Amino acid sequence: MTQVLTEQVVEPAVQAWTRLLRASASTTRLLSAELQEEHGLTINDYEALLVLSRAEDRRLKRVELARNLMLTPSGITRLLQGLEDAGLVERASCATDLRVTYAKLTDAGLEKLKAASGGHVASIRSLFEEHFADEEIRAIAEILGKLPGVADGDDSCEPT
Amino acid sequence: MTQVLTEQVVEPAVQAWTRLLRASASTTRLLSAELQEEHGLTINDYEALLVLSRAEDRRLKRVELARNLMLTPSGITRLLQGLEDAGLVERASCATDLRVTYAKLTDAGLEKLKAASGGHVASIRSLFEEHFADEEIRAIAEILGKLPGVADGDDSCEPT
DNA sequence: GGTGTACTATTGAGTACGCAAAGAAGACTA
DNA sequence: TAGTCTTCTTTGCGTACTCAATAGTACACC
Numbered sequence: 001m002t003q004v005l006t007e008q009v010v011e012p013a014v015q016a017w018t019r020l021l022r023a024s025a026s027t028t029r030l031l032s033a034e035l036q037e038e039h040g041l042t043i044n045d046y047e048a049l050l051v052l053s054r055a056e057d058r059r060l061k062r063v064e065l066a067r068n069l070m071l072t073p074s075g076i077t078r079l080l081q082g083l084e085d086a087g088l089v090e091r092a093s094c095a096t097d098l099r100v101t102y103a104k105l106t107d108a109g110l111e112k113l114k115a116a117s118g119g120h121v122a123s124i125r126s127l128f129e130e131h132f133a134d135e136e137i138r139a140i141a142e143i144l145g146k147l148p149g150v151a152d153g154d155d156s157c158e159p160t
Numbered sequence: 161m162t163q164v165l166t167e168q169v170v171e172p173a174v175q176a177w178t179r180l181l182r183a184s185a186s187t188t189r190l191l192s193a194e195l196q197e198e199h200g201l202t203i204n205d206y207e208a209l210l211v212l213s214r215a216e217d218r219r220l221k222r223v224e225l226a227r228n229l230m231l232t233p234s235g236i237t238r239l240l241q242g243l244e245d246a247g248l249v250e251r252a253s254c255a256t257d258l259r260v261t262y263a264k265l266t267d268a269g270l271e272k273l274k275a276a277s278g279g280h281v282a283s284i285r286s287l288f289e290e291h292f293a294d295e296e297i298r299a300i301a302e303i304l305g306k307l308p309g310v311a312d313g314d315d316s317c318e319p320t
Numbered sequence: 321g322g323t324g325t326a327c328t329a330t331t332g333a334g335t336a337c338g339c340a341a342a343g344a345a346g347a348c349t350a
Numbered sequence: 351t352a353g354t355c356t357t358c359t360t361t362g363c364g365t366a367c368t369c370a371a372t373a374g375t376a377c378a379c380c
Binding site for chain 1: 171172173174175176177178179180181182183184185186187188189191203207230281284285287288289291292294296297298299300301303304305306307308309310311
């Protein structure tokens with residue numbers, strides 16, 4: 001147990017993990033501040049609106065949304081509470097299964113998403129393209145997509 | 161998820177960003193639960209101990225630690241409060257600049273780190289190696305390291 | 321020396337989660 | 351029909367942060 005010093009053989013997985021953590025933290029910090037300031041949305045607010053906008057009928061079971069956003073059910077309840085209060089999302093019940101309630105994007109929600117989307121996407125692009133080459137960006141997406149659940153609701157980018 | 165209208169050209173940067181978010185969320189969830197359960201440490205607790213263990217004299221200015229962990233100063237204060245209460249870290253003042261206080265790893269802190277490290281590193285390895293090829297792991301680390309601040313305190317992996 | 325600017329660290333208030341427990345509903349078995 | 355098991359959602363409680371404001375200190379520069 002030599003103290004540090006020696007050029008340690010860095011466990012590549014550990015290095016990758018640490019950097020994944022930090023990359024996520026730093027990019028989130030940046031992008032979140034912007035989205036919050038300009039549109040009053042958190043990143044998960046935005047992602048939720050986006051996912052819903054791409055769903056059939058613009059509605060999704062809460063449990064699906066949870067999987068998509070990597071939140072727990074309780075996180076979803078609270079997230080949607082905020083969006084409902086803001087009138088961006090409304091709840092609809094399911095005729096065939098009384099347990100589930102859908103989250104449905106309202107027209108106001110779609111407008112909000114469209115309004116936020118331009119600037120947000122531009123920020124993401126500029127942040128990534130400032131530091132990464134095109135093929136690096138593609139590599140990140142491709143590799144990280146192999147983690148279970150990550151590539152699920154495959155990401156398009158515009159609300160339309 | 162066939163859905164929407166036009167097969168949209170997915171903005172690669174946006175896709176990379178979304179996946180980065182989700183990859184970080186899902187891996188963090190997993191690894192955090194384990195670390196918490198087995199050693200009562202959060203991921204940032206562990207990272208803080210690790211960074212300190214590699215620092216000269218096992219101590220670091222709080223502000224340095226903040227940069228390293230991608231936390232705000234107030235986050236650091238609160239993180240260290242917990243570690244101090246647990247006796248894993250102690251504070252030391254700086255002779256030449258009264259503003260700064262150092263965080264110094266105690267012997268107990270080093271022991272704790274060593275105790276947690278084996279299992280934690282093994283979990284990280286198994287999680288990553290289960291889903292990624294070796295060169296993918298290296299690619300993640302290399303690419304994400306280009307983000308400012310991410311590759312800073314360059315990560316070795318063992319405490320010792 | 322005083323004065324302004326730039327750090328460093330802490331605190332109060334607020335937030336976005338997570339976990340565990342609980343209720344309500346479907347689904348299978350008998 | 352009842353009994354049990356699973357699934358979906360919400361709630362209480364706890365926590366790990368953030369931001370904004372504060373206070374102490376350092377270092378100009380005149």
